[in-house]
Amino acid sequence: MNYFDWIGKWSVYTPDKVAVRCADSDGCYTYKELHQEALRLEAYLQNELNITQGDRIAVLGQHSIEYLILFIAAQRMGAILVPLNYRSSVPEFVYCLKDTEPALLVFDLGTFGDLNDKIQEQISVKGLSFQEMFQAASGFEAVETKKEILPEQPVFIFYTSGTTGKPKGVVYTNKMLFWNSLNTSVQLEITSKDSTLNVLPPYHTSGWNVLVLPMLHRGARVDFMRAFKAKRVLDYLQKEKISLFLAIPTMLKMMAGKSCFSDFKAPHLKYMVVGGESLSVSLIDTWAQKGVLLRQGYGLTEAGPCITSLHHHDALWKKGSIGKLNFYVDHRILDEEGREVATGTPGELCLSGNIVTPGYWNNSAYTLEKIKDGWFYTGDIVSMDDAGFMYIHGRKNQMFISGGENIYPSEIENVLIKSEFVREVAVLGVPDENWGETGVAFVVPVNRDVSEEQLFHLMKQHLASYKIPKAIVFLESLPKIGIGKIDRQSLKKKYKSITHEKKNIS
Secondary structure (H helix, E strand, O other), X not given: OOOOOHHHHHHHHOOOOEEEEEOOOOOEEEHHHHHHHHHHHHHHHHXXXXXXXXXXXXXXXXXXXXXXXXXXXXXXXXXXXXEOOOOOOHHHHHHHHHHHOOOEEEEOHHHHHHHHHHHHHHOOOOEEEHHHHHHHHOOOOOOOOXXXXXXXXXXXXXXXXXXXOOOOEEEEEHHHHHHHHHHHHHHHXXXXXXXXXEOOOOXXXXXXXXXXXXXHHOOOEEEEOOOOOHHHHXXXXXXXXXXXXXXXXXXXXXHHOOHHHHHOOOOOOOEEEEOOOOOOHHHHHHHHOOOOOEEEEEEEOOEEEEEEEOXXXXXXXXXXXXXXXXXXXXXXXXXXXXXXXXXXXXXXXXEEOXXXXXXXOOOHHHHHHHEEOOEEEEEEEEEEOOOOOEEEEEEOOOXXXXXXXXXXXHHHHHHHHOOOOEEEEEEEEEEEOOOEEEEEEEEEEOXXXXXXXXXXXXXXXXXXXXXXXXXXXXXXXXXXXXXXXXXXXXXXXXXXXXXXXXXXXX
């Protein structure tokens, strides 16, 4: 029995049920139609382009039904999709293409045709537009195949953002896909009656594995919108009665800032799944007033990605928590010596089991550094309370030492983000002549009336004196990379520039 061909199975169980819809064109496919389109494409890729198991197919395009059909066909063939971040530079594209050596580069002609031409000037790779590919595939018959989809076979290579050196390709397998889907559907209570609107890009694991593929595993419906537009999304959630929606906080802020938000009503929306960055209490309250609860979680490209989930009813009384571990997750929290820590004590989160990557593409050295004795060392410092709720204290490599004391930026950020004054915040350690390092808080205030004095007073009430940053820098927004991840390297450069200017003035 083939456990991983979910579209093929639903094409037998519920052939006439709508599986996917395009919000931009109103086009839709039933499970049977989706299955048959994938069979035609599979036949074309195999018989015309000689794509075989293990071949890589790089893709430059926004999320769409066509992109999903390509995934289904590639998975059945054992080919590996390499979703390219279309916001990257040409040299970054070339690096990923040289690293994976794809047999094919598929691109959207209307949006990325010119970019494909620039890439082809730098590296020789067979390019084919989605439009050309599907037109050619339409001439092939939808013949059922008997190929077994293997658990250990990779289905994706996701490239990390590369904040520390070159991007690294995370290998994502069918086994990871399956167990992540189980974790997600159990925790989020997904059923075949559910529907979601996807507006996240396909070059990040969350655009596939938080809701899209788990929803299709359950026989639910997925609608695709190529680009996020706040008003369009608000209108769509109401009109189409979407039951689950995945967003990052930045999207929710933009939606809440629209004038039409005052009339927003979506009683059919069970909750929104939110990740990528910290949620402010004011944003939680803003959506709660509309009857929409927010469900936060924690995940990473190398495992899951769905690792924890904070039930939406716990969002306010367990402020700052990332929730409880998902159903099928093995974990340990270790100190610097590799010993398990006591309840409530911070340590590095390590993960094991079916949801963990086998490693990084073409990078055995980094694989051995991150995976030891079957355990993936996340680099995230966490603690767990008596009730099983987990809290993030920060990244291991973001911790700084001030006067001999270990300081985790997340602890300071949580104090500020919970206040009524702060919309976004990031704390960094910077060199200090007296203390070795000290903290600087980059803050996006809720309005211009917020002062440094208010924030310092707040921190003095909740933090030990040595943890309080020496400086606060107000910004209109924080720089981001990936899906809502704060670009801390950019902030460090900004602070260095600010201090350099001050020295020149003085």
